[in-house]
Amino acid sequence: MKFAVIVFPGSNCDRDMYHAAKDVLKEDADLVWYENSNLENYDGVLLPGGFSYGDYLRSGAVASTSNVMKQIKAHAEKGKPVLGVCNGFQILLEAGLLPGAMLRNKNLAFMCHQEPLAVANNQTQFTTEYAKGEIVRFPIAHGEGNYFCNEQTLADLKANDQIVFTYENNPNGSVADIAGIINEQGNVLGMMPHPERAVEELLGSDDGLKLFQSVVKNWRESYVVNR
Amino acid sequence: MKKVTVHVTLKQGVLDPQGKAIQTSLHSLGFPEVEEARVGKYIELTMEDDADIEARVKAMCDKLLANPVIEDYRFNVEEAVQS
Numbered sequence: 549m550k551f552a553v554i555v556f557p558g559s560n561c562d563r564d565m566y567h568a569a570k571d572v573l574k575e576d577a578d579l580v581w582y583e584n585s586n587l588e589n590y591d592g593v594l595l596p597g598g599f600s601y602g603d604y605l606r607s608g609a610v611a612s613t614s615n616v617m618k619q620i621k622a623h624a625e626k627g628k629p630v631l632g633v634c635n636g637f638q639i640l641l642e643a644g645l646l647p648g649a650m651l652r653n654k655n656l657a658f659m660c661h662q663e664p665l666a667v668a669n670n671q672t673q674f675t676t677e678y679a680k681g682e683i684v685r686f687p688i689a690h691g692e693g694n695y696f697c698n699e700q701t702l703a704d705l706k707a708n709d710q711i712v713f714t715y716e717n718n719p720n721g722s723v724a725d726i727a728g729i730i731n732e733q734g735n736v737l738g739m740m741p742h743p744e745r746a747v748e749e750l751l752g753s754d755d756g757l758k759l760f761q762s763v764v765k766n767w768r769e770s771y772v773v774n775r
Numbered sequence: 776m777k778k779v780t781v782h783v784t785l786k787q788g789v790l791d792p793q794g795k796a797i798q799t800s801l802h803s804l805g806f807p808e809v810e811e812a813r814v815g816k817y818i819e820l821t822m823e824d825d826a827d828i829e830a831r832v833k834a835m836c837d838k839l840l841a842n843p844v845i846e847d848y849r850f851n852v853e854e855a856v857q858s
């Protein structure tokens with residue numbers, strides 16, 4: 549499986565994402581600069597964390613208008629997997645690929661520590677290797693991770709089982725303890741916690757490994773079926 | 776030339792942690808009369824006049840300057856003062 553890790557000016561978790569895909573998962577991966585990107589030959593798109601464009605205007609707002617987002621939308625429309633972590637999640641929200649928006653953390657602080665999460669939906673292509681309700685530990689590192697959506701959107705997210713990860717001890721004020729959501733088609737996942745920083749015991753947790761393994765396994769299975 | 780001033784504010788009902796912190800600070804400075812503080816953004820655009828200027832600015836707000844999920848906006852179009 550071949551991954552594109554999209555790099556914006558201000559991305560800072562791009563190397564972590566690349567390391568997870570390339571060195572730990574042993575899959576193909578490229579760091580792809582947002583300006584000279586052609587995503588046609590990639591199977592999966594990884595939007596890393598960081599502070600694209602210095603978080604000017606709103607986190608992810610400026611990156612969401614870049615040319616590469618049109619390609620990511622086209623990639624997503626083909627049903628190919630897209631994972632946005634932290635700033636990547638914020639970009640997906642701003643681009644309209646996922647519903648809702650981010651507010652400042654309830655306590656106004658930038659928080660950087662490990663958080664326990666529950667796998668709320670293990671029937672997505674990103675989570676099949678987990679058990680439903682399994683508690684995993686991923687680092688969080690954000691100042692604007694307070695997920696917000698209106699009541700109708702929240703009802704839709706619940707009805708369609710689009711809430712994939714929830715916080716056990718909600719650190720930022722997110723509605724319904726939401727840590728990660730998926731689109732209706734089930735191929736675009738956005739989450740604030742960092743699975744790519746939890747792929748080796750040395751990092752304090754390897755609970756994120758199963759997320760990437762799920763993607764690869766499900767891609768392989770559908771690849772065999774579709775060829 | 777026109778000067779467009781855009782005010783972006785959080786929607787009523789959306790929690791504003793910054794506003795809340797400002798309110799608390801004002802209270803501790805001896806301004807207990809402040810019942811609510813809300814923080815917004817102010818953006819100035821200088822642009823060519825155009826018959827569609829209102830519609831164009833509205834589109835800019837909807838597409839980029841404000842996030843309709845959490846924010847409201849209002850704007851004003853006036854003659855730019857040449858300096």
